[in-house]
Amino acid sequence: MASQFLQVVVGGILLGGIYGFAAFGLSITFGVLNILNLAHGDFLMLGSLVGYSIFLSFGINPFIIAIIIIPLFVVIGVGFYLLLLKPISGKPPNQLLVASVLITLGASIVIEDLTSFFWAHPITGIDYSLPSLELYGLVISETRLFILLVLLILAVSIQLYLQKTYMGKSIRAITQCRGGAKLIGIPISRISALTFGLGVAIAASAGVFYITLFTVTPVIGIPLTVKYMCIVVLGGLGSLTGSVIGGIVLGIAESLTAYWFGAAWSPAVSFIVLISILIIKPEGLLGRQR
Amino acid sequence: MRKTFFTFFMCLSAALLLVPGSANSATEYIHIGATVSQTGRFSTEIGPFKRLMNAWADLVNTQGGIMLKEHNRRLPVKFTVYDDKSDEATVKKFYERLVTVDKVHLLLGPYSSPLTFAASTAAENHKVPFIGTTANSPKIYERGFKWIVTVIDLGSRYTYRYWDMLKDEGKAKSASFVVEDTIHPLGVFDGSRKFAEEIGLEVLSSDIIPARTRDFTPVIAKLKKKDPDIIFVSSNIPFAVNFIKQAREMKCNPREYHCIHHSGVFLKPLGKSAESIIGQSYWVEGMRVGDVSLIHDVLRKAEISEPMYPWSPVWVAAFQIIQAGIQKAGTLNNTVLMDALKNLTIETVLGRVYFHETGYGSINTYPSQIQNGSYRVLYPPEAATGKHIYPRAAWD
Numbered sequence: 239m240a241s242q243f244l245q246v247v248v249g250g251i252l253l254g255g256i257y258g259f260a261a262f263g264l265s266i267t268f269g270v271l272n273i274l275n276l277a278h279g280d281f282l283m284l285g286s287l288v289g290y291s292i293f294l295s296f297g298i299n300p301f302i303i304a305i306i307i308i309p310l311f312v313v314i315g316v317g318f319y320l321l322l323l324k325p326i327s328g329k330p331p332n333q334l335l336v337a338s339v340l341i342t343l344g345a346s347i348v349i350e351d352l353t354s355f356f357w358a359h360p361i362t363g364i365d366y367s368l369p370s371l372e373l374y375g376l377v378i379s380e381t382r383l384f385i386l387l388v389l390l391i392l393a394v395s396i397q398l399y400l401q402k403t404y405m406g407k408s409i410r411a412i413t414q415c416r417g418g419a420k421l422i423g424i425p426i427s428r429i430s431a432l433t434f435g436l437g438v439a440i441a442a443s444a445g446v447f448y449i450t451l452f453t454v455t456p457v458i459g460i461p462l463t464v465k466y467m468c469i470v471v472l473g474g475l476g477s478l479t480g481s482v483i484g485g486i487v488l489g490i491a492e493s494l495t496a497y498w499f500g501a502a503w504s505p506a507v508s509f510i511v512l513i514s515i516l517i518i519k520p521e522g523l524l525g526r527q528r
Numbered sequence: 529m530r531k532t533f534f535t536f537f538m539c540l541s542a543a544l545l546l547v548p549g550s551a552n553s554a555t556e557y558i559h560i561g562a563t564v565s566q567t568g569r570f571s572t573e574i575g576p577f578k579r580l581m582n583a584w585a586d587l588v589n590t591q592g593g594i595m596l597k598e599h600n601r602r603l604p605v606k607f608t609v610y611d612d613k614s615d616e617a618t619v620k621k622f623y624e625r626l627v628t629v630d631k632v633h634l635l636l637g638p639y640s641s642p643l644t645f646a647a648s649t650a651a652e653n654h655k656v657p658f659i660g661t662t663a664n665s666p667k668i669y670e671r672g673f674k675w676i677v678t679v680i681d682l683g684s685r686y687t688y689r690y691w692d693m694l695k696d697e698g699k700a701k702s703a704s705f706v707v708e709d710t711i712h713p714l715g716v717f718d719g720s721r722k723f724a725e726e727i728g729l730e731v732l733s734s735d736i737i738p739a740r741t742r743d744f745t746p747v748i749a750k751l752k753k754k755d756p757d758i759i760f761v762s763s764n765i766p767f768a769v770n771f772i773k774q775a776r777e778m779k780c781n782p783r784e785y786h787c788i789h790h791s792g793v794f795l796k797p798l799g800k801s802a803e804s805i806i807g808q809s810y811w812v813e814g815m816r817v818g819d820v821s822l823i824h825d826v827l828r829k830a831e832i833s834e835p836m837y838p839w840s841p842v843w844v845a846a847f848q849i850i851q852a853g854i855q856k857a858g859t860l861n862n863t864v865l866m867d868a869l870k871n872l873t874i875e876t877v878l879g880r881v882y883f884h885e886t887g888y889g890s891i892n893t894y895p896s897q898i899q900n901g902s903y904r905v906l907y908p909p910e911a912a913t914g915k916h917i918y919p920r921a922a923w924d
Contacts, residue, residue, distance in 0.1 A: 242749050245778075249745030354567040363769055363797025369924075370777055379777035451773070452742050453766045453797060455569065461740060489743075497746035501737040502709070 241375040246497045247490055252382040254489020256447060258482035259389040260462070261469035262396075263440030269475040270413050270433045272331055273323060273338040277346040278441050279462030284349065285311060285442025286449035290362050300366055301388055304446040308439045315438030318345070319431045327430065346459050353456035363453040385447045392443065393478055396436075400478075409433050468512050474522030483523055487511065555633075555860060557606045558594055560850065561626030562636035563647070568614025572765065572793045573839055574639045576832055580840060581607045581636070583830035584847045594851055597858030612638050616646040623650035633860045634659065636846060637678070639839065641665035641712045644678075651675045657853075657866045660887070661846050662839050665715045669886035676887040677869050679845050679878075680810075683712060684719025687788065687808055690895035691723035693907035694758075699918055700783065704756040705734040706747060706771060708763035716788055717762040724760075732756045739767065744774045752780050757919075761787045765794050776801045776923050783919035790898065792836035803900075804920035808893035810878055811841040812903045814913040815894070822848065823877050835903060845876040845891060 264278045288310070289303045298306075322345065326337040368380035400406035408429045411419040420426055448454065465488075473484025488508055495507040515523065564577045585605040588594060593602035608630050612619035619638050626632050627650050635651050637644045637660035644663030651658035652673045660668070660678030664686060668676070694700050703724050707717040717734070724731055732754045735747050748771075751759060759775075759782045761768050768787040775785075787794065790807030811823065813834065823834070823844050832840055849872065854860070857868035873882040878891045894911055896903045904914025 242753060245749045246746050249743070249749070253743050253745070351567075354571070363773070365797055365799035365801075367773070367776065367801075370779055372779075377778045379774075381777065453769045455766065457569065492743065493746050496741075496743075497749065500735070501741050501744075501747065504741075505738070 242497075245376050246493045248376060248378060250490035250493030251486055252379065252386055252489075253493065254486035255386040255389055255482060256382070256444065256451070256485070257465065257469055257489055258473070258485025259393060260441055260444035260448070261466040261473070261485055262393070262478050262481040263437035263444070264463070264466045265470045265473070265475060265477065265481045266409070266440075267434055267437035268470060269477075270409055271323075271327075271430050272334050273434070274335060274342065274467075275434075275437065276339060276342040276463050277318075277349060277459065278342075278437070278466060279464075280346045280349040280459035281311065281315070281438045281441040282445035282448060282462060283353070283454055283456065283459050284314075285445025286454040287353070287357060287362060287445075288442070289446035290364055290449055290454075293364050293366070300364060300446055300450045301384065304388065304443045305392075307442055307446065311439040311442035312432070312435040314442075315435030316431045318438065319434040323434065324427065324431070327427070346463070350456050350459055357456060362449065362455070364450050366450050381450060385450070389444075389447070389482075392440075393482060396440070397478055405429065405432065468508065470522075472512050472515055472522055474524040477522070477524040480522055480524030487515075487523070555599065555603065557604045558596075558854065558860065559606055559608065559630070559632045560634055560636055561608050561623070561630055561632035563610045563612035563619055563622050563638045563643075565614040565639050565643070566611040568612075569764075570614040570639050570643070573791075574837065574843075576830070576837070577639075577840070577843060578607075578609045579830040580826060580832060580843050581609060581847075583826050584844070587825060587829065588851065594854050596854065596860065598860075607636075608632060612643060612647075614640075614643070616642055619643045620646040620649065623647040627651070627654040627656050632656070633862075634850065634865065636843075636850070637661045637663060637676075641668060641683070641715070642710075644668055645711075648673060648676050655862050655866075657862060657869055659846050659849055659853075659869070660889075661842050664888065665711050667711065667715075669884075669888050673887060675866055677849070677872075677883045677889065678887055679842055679849065679876075679881060679889045679891050681890055681892045682719075682888050683715030684722070686716045686893055687720045687786075687895070688723055688892065689907050690786065690806065690808070691720070691727050693895055693916065694729070695727040696907075697916065697918070700729060700757040702730040702732050702756045703758040703760055704732045704751055704754055704782075706744075706751075706759065706761045706763070707734065707736045708739050708767045709736050710739050710764065713762040713764065713788070720760060720762065729758075737767075739764075741767070742770055744771050745778065748775050748778045748780050751775075751782075752778065755782070757783045759785050761785065763788070765789050765791070769794060769797050772798055772801055772805070779923055781922040785920070786895075790896075790903075791838040792833070795835075795898065795901065801923070802898050804897060804917050806895050806897045806906070809838055809896040809903060809905060810891065810893055811838075812894075812896050812905045812913060815905050815911050817879050817911055818875060818877065820877050841878055842891070845878045845881065848874065848876045849881060 267275050292303050322341050371378045408424045469484040473480030491511045492504040495504045565571050566575050589604040593604040595602050610622040634657040638647050639662050641663045644660050645668050648658050652675050658676045664680050664683035666682055707713050785805045787807050795802050823841050826844050852874045853869040857865040882890050894905045896905045905912050906916045
């Protein structure tokens with residue numbers, strides 16, 4: 239019984255780590271730019287499909303693909319921001335939020351419809367797996383463990399980038415005080431575009447890991463975005479560590495609920511956990527009070 | 529004044545001459561309406577089937593069309609097909625349009641029980657013959673509709689041959705069910721569970737799981753503990769693929785996996801993990817069920833591969849039913865045609881088809897196993913193309 243319980247908890251941790259990384263891209267977009275990107279899950283889906291195409295064409299390991307697609311999606315994200323979001327960036331915060339929801343929702347629908355139309359294989363998955371580890375009766379998926387390790391390395395790298403580089407410090411300055419950042423001469427527009435590009439690239443990179451574990455269809459975008467929004471709120475806006483911890487908390491809650499009460503209850507319990515934490519700490523687990 | 533009246537009269541006459549008459553006033557072709565899920569969640573199952581319909585129509589039309597006694601000549605076949613986007617509201621809208629605007633003579637059903645449930649209401653309301661294809665939920669046939677016949681048998685009997693095979697072999701002793709919480713998998717599960725109990729298997733567990741579930745770790749952990757001989761996954765393909773992937777990760781090794789839908793799109797993302805998995809097939813190349821030349825002709829012309837689109841033979845059988853029904857009726861009169869269809873008994877590419885009182889048909893699936901990347905029908909012996917591998921090789 240204990241080993242089954244541990245098995246489920248380990249499964250939840252591994253799953254949650256993947257959730258958290260994908261959610262972080264949404265977190266920095268919302269935390270820095272005040273933009274709620276409802277197309278975030280669709281960029282994850284696009285990353286999955288690009289990863290699948292590269293895997294099929296060149297046989298490159300998915301873990302390497304997840305790194306090499308980052309520059310491509312930074313460019314895509316920057317282009318998306320300049321084309322669709324920069325025109326509304328000067329609006330007051332409340333109007334900006336509503337406008338960003340409408341624009342990104344529209345973009346999400348367009349991306350899903352175009353992908354459904356042009357992508358020849360509406361259910362897609364990568365046939366890639368590593369042998370599983372067995373430790374004291376626990377079976378641990380090496381694929382998931384490896385994904386979690388790569389995600390942690392990426393997360394540490396992004397954290398170092400945010401701490402040590404001029405661009406990273408600028409992003410943090412804008413998060414903390416947009417007006418102050420402007421006063422000291424930080425190019426808000428350029429940093430915003432790059433931040434959005436980074437958020438999109440993180441989603442796409444997570445998408446390559448996602449398609450290694452699960453099937454992907456062109457219409458998974460919005461349900462995933464809603465899940466990641468919950469994780470972002472749970473973990474605290476703009477916090478990478480918060481996103482990962484929020485993802486893990488959610489992953490464990492879902493797994494234990496499914497084990498004890500049945501999978502039908504997992505979504506409801508996830509929201510109960512979210513609401514409970516927000517009642518106790520409205521800014522999220524590692525968020526700062528505003 | 530006279531000039532005005534004359535001008536008006538000439539314009540009215542020209543308009544009446546130029547506007548085409550209704551389909552029923554001067555029948556030049558047999559007009560069949562249908563939708564295909566070219567986009568959306570069912571597009572993997574039947575996305576290119578508009579080509580299938582046009583291919584069959586071309587083959588029939590090169591022979592002059594279908595004979596109609598009433599007209600004393602053959603009439604060509606023409607399809608009007610819309611994309612239902614795998615959506616109930618959209619399919620309902622288009623079947624209404626096919627009847628009220630396009631004025632088709634009969635309707636060919638969409639893919640799946642939920643879409644057929646929605647689409648068949650238009651046929652019933654406007655009294656147009658509706659030939660269902662892949663729709664086996666009992667709920668469709670409990671409504672007392674008079675204007676529907678369907679190729680296939682009820683979902684509760686979907687897997688009966690599989691359980692007959694297990695009973696004959698006498699090896700399996702227990703089973704656990706993992707069920708996607710949607711209309712078709714639930715219907716198949718209901719019947720399958722009863723069959724399992726009837727042949728003496730102990731049902732260790734039944735987990736009904738929401739369709740959007742991605743992570744099956746908790747369920748698989750429980751199944752490993754129970755260790756059934758058979759894990760029976762009643763679901764659509766994305767659900768089954770995710771389940772099998774994770775079962776392999778967790779080294780869950782029953783003696784057999786059964787996934788009711790295991791066509792080509794199931795095989796690709798799983799690769800070797802799919803080996804020895806059993807599912808259900810209406811037809812597999814090499815099966816001995818009668819004259820299947822029409823399947824080859826239509827699929828070749830439509831450039832559709834059966835392993836990737838395993839429902840295509842059901843549509844071919846539906847085409848045969850349409851042709852036989854029209855020839856028997858001798859007319860496109862709705863009532864006579866529907867009567868002819870309901871009382872039809874014909875040999876099709878999938879075997880003998882006849883229709884029950886409430887409209888469901890007689891065609892059912894065969895258990896087929898993935899062996900070295902190919903599908904082998906296992907039972908009954910007269911239709912089999914391979915031998916049952918049991919127990920499966922364990923994932924190490």
